[in-house]
Amino acid sequence: MQKYTTEEITSKLNNLDGWDYTDGALETTFEFKNFKETFCVMTRIAFECELQGHHPDWTNVYNTLTIRLNTHDAGGVTEKDFVLAKTIEEIIDSE
Known part of the structure; x- marks a missing residue:
């Protein structure tokens, strides 16, 4: 998997609510x-x-869940991270 540039990540984040690009990973709470x-x-x-x-x-502390996604093998954020983030959003929305 090819890792995305910061510009590509920023652009793709427009399609995810509540996710940020922080310290080399997609992150949300x-x-x-x-x-x-x-x-x-x-x-x-x-x-x-x-x-x-x-x-x-x-990480999970009582009622809070913080998630960070990056593709370790690629050394950054890839399409795999955005696919998983979208799946996580769908799970959260179905609750």
Whole structure:
């Protein structure tokens, strides 16, 4: 996978709500009602990550989930990251 330039990333971010380009990765934070809801969403995301063969760096504290996406093999952000970010958005929107 070819990594995107900063300009390409900035342009493609126009199609994602709430995501930023920070320190070489796409990043967002979601807040849920409680830990159980957060963990359920994380589980759904985890299954999609396995299907796509692409896994986020993420942290969870109680009802907050922070996700960072970049393609380690390419040394930056690639199309794989945008595809996974869009999938994550669809999961969140379906909740």
